[in-house]
Amino acid sequence: MSLNINFDHSWSYYHQPIITNDDIANATVTDIMNICNWSPAELPHISRTKSETTFTNKSEKWWYRKHFQCILSDSQLEQSVSLTFKSSDNNYRNSLAISSVIWLDAVNIFSGVLQIPQTSIDLPKTLLYSSDMENRNYQHTLIVCSMDACLSFSASLILPHDAIISIKDIHDNATIRRTSDLSQKHDNIYNYVASFDDVNKHNTNTSDSKRVSLPTYDKQEFCDIVTEKIIDRENNQIADVNRTKVPLLTIVMLIVGSRGDIEPIIAYGKALRAVGHRxxxxxxxxxxxxxxxxxxxxxxxxxxxxxxxxFMVNNSGIVPSISSILKGNLFRRRRLFFDILKSTWLACTNNDDETDASFQAEVIIANPISYGHIHCAQKLGIPLHMVFTMPYSPTIAFPHPLANIDYSTASNERINVFSYSSVETLMWLGIGDLINKFRRTILDLPSLNISQVRSMMVDEKVPYTYCWSPSLVPKPSDWPFYIDVSGYFFLNLGKNYKTPPDDLLAFLGLQTNLNNHIDETSLPIFIGFGSIIGHDSHRLLDIILKSLMQTGYRALLSGFDIDSNHLPKNILKIDDIPHDWLFQYGE
Incomplete structure (x- = not known):
């Protein structure tokens, strides 16, 4: 897989009469670079003076200039970069050819015919990485001159799929002066477009998405990794880690679920923002x-x-029961599911719905049940990182959390592994047509079959982070290196929590000073089911009441939609209370 960087934006152009017998290969490019009256342009560029055709009947010579910047992280090796042009007509009905000369930093790197779509031009590493070696910040000027036509093609830079490199515009005075949408003079980072080499797996089209506006808050171009030591679990030692740098990125987090799914991701997002990411x-x-x-x-x-x-509780997961189908729940769920899919794409590309700030994702972080994640990532050609509180990666250690397991038919290990593919298959049978509809009608991507869907996460080695404690559930030995168990993500809401309700203070035996605890009351236990209660909450409540009566415990009850007036005095129903504050006063 390679990375295509859209290179169409922030060009300038200048046109001049062609002198008889002029040879553009011998043109004085340094004189052209210093001309003041350049005009802003976007590729593909269509001449306004000859709107009926892009060809100028050999009456003019067209010059194009682009300033850009390559920034490598400290640990990154110098990357090969190629410049390619393609026709804006994806069907290539006519083979296009333009006599052109290209210079990089006033050095001629190409003279000949740009034959669309075949031409690919390597940008010499000796030129790309020859300036500012200390900061690994390389600024360049690209000049293209075409003899017989204006540059009516789209441009891209091709990089290796694992490149860690930032390609940025440097706006010249003409472009800034004459382009109103650059009034704030924010840098723009180009969107990445993946092209999968194996056509039998995941084909994709290049994206003509809008540019990415960087965040408005102050930040440096790279953020330091703050963790300098890690635990070497094999040797039970703390090992030193070399400090490195990570490019600052525009990140979208796609999270479907309840508050229990959202809260740890907010903590994760705040940590990312704290080091400068948007x-x-x-x-x-x-x-x-x-x-x-x-x-x-x-x-x-x-x-x-x-x-x-x-729906998930009443149907024991994602597979609808007969009663749900008869009630029409399945059809409502399908409409809901397609609406969620569409909104994941909007979340990656649309402006802020309150501030109208422009946005385009450079990285997607998502939980598995947001579903649109990998398809949006494929369309944009950007990295995807999965994060969840439940296991979704196949293992012999335990089954998929949404699978109904019968261990009587085979060994536990085989059943556990099979449960993940069975859930994936059942999900695809229920909503695969909607995913393909989303890919075709919204993303303009080809449809997938079930074998592609089941393998694409593994084939692309999409990293997973599971945010539970490895002391509770250790990382299975058969999970690869790109799947890990990180520990919990805590938001620490209790630090600023100052207004507990009076009935809770009384039940806990707390005075006005919350640090003084009255010992004459027994410490309560906490019983909570979050957002997932089920359809038979009364039966569940009856079980809880009998258990508390037998044990003598007092209890705080969270998550039940029941009338507090019908509860005995040893139980208090509570609403949304930060757990990190509450648990310090419990059993």
Whole structure:
């Protein structure tokens, strides 16, 4: 897989009469570079003076200039970079050829015919990486001169798929002066477009998406990795780690689920933002204020989390029961699912719905049940990182959390591994047509079959981070290096929590000073089910009441939609209380 960087933006052009018998290969490029009256242009460039055709009947010579910057991280090797041109007509009905000369930093790197779509021009490493070796910050000027036609092609830079390199515009005075949308003079980073080499797997088209506007808050071009030591688990030692640098990125986090899914991701997003990344958390409207209050950008995803959780609980996962089908729940869920898919793409590309700040993702972080993640990443050609609180990666250690398991038919290990592919298959049978509809109609990508879907995450080695404690559930030995268990992500809401309700203070035996605890009351236990209660909450409550009566415990009950007046005095129903504050006063 290679990375295509869209190179169409922030060009300037200049045209001049062609002198008889002029040889553009012998043109004085240094004189052209210093001409003042350049005009802004975007590729493909169509002459306004000859709107009926891009060809100028050999009456003019067309010069194009682009300033750009290559920035490598400290540990990154020098990367090979190629310049390619393609026709804006994807069908290539006519083979296009233009006599052209190309210079990089006033050095001639190409003279001949640009034959579309075959021409690919290597940018010499000796020129790309010859300046500012100390900071690994390389600034360049590219000049293209065409004899018989204006440059009516799109341009791209081709990099290796694992390149860690930032390619940025440097706007010249003419472009800044004459282009109104650059009034704030923010740098622009180009969007990446993946092209998969194996056509039998994941084909994709290049994207003509808008440029990426960097965040408006102050930051440096790279952020230092703050962790300098890691635990060497094999040798039970702490090992030194060389400090490195990571390019600052525009990140979208696609999260579908309940508050238990959202809260740890907010903590993750705040950590990313703290080192300078721009972070947008896209989730359900219900959590808009929660996200904004934690200083993250927000974008709405479709769907009601309560409806989603209710369906999953009532159907023991993703496979609908007969009763759900008869009630019409399956059809409502399919409409809901397609709405969520569409909103994941909007979350990657649309402006902020409150501030109208422009946005285009350079990285996607998502939980598995947002579903649109890998398809949006493929369209944009950007990295994808999966994060979740439940295991979604095949292992012999334990089954998929949404699978109904019968261990009587085979060994535990075989059943556990099989459960992941069975859930994937059942999901595809239920909504695969909607995913392909999303790919075709929204993303302009080809459809997939079930074998491609089941293998694409593994084939692309998409990294997973599972945010539970390895002391609780260790990382299975058969998970590869790009899947890890990180520990919990805590938001630490308790630090600023100052207004507990009076009935809770009384139940906990706390005075006005929350640090003074009255020992005459027994410490309560906490019983909570988050957003997932199920359809038979009364039966579950009856079990809890009998258990508390037998054990003598007092309890705090969270997550039940029941009338507090019908609860005995040893139980207090509570609403949304930060756990890190609450648990210090519990058993």
């Amino acid at each position: 972070v947008r958390l896209a989730t359900h409207e219900k959590f808009r204020k929660f996200v904004r209050d934690n200083d993250l950008e927000y974008f709405p995803l479709a769907g009601d989390p309560d409806e989603i959780m209710s």
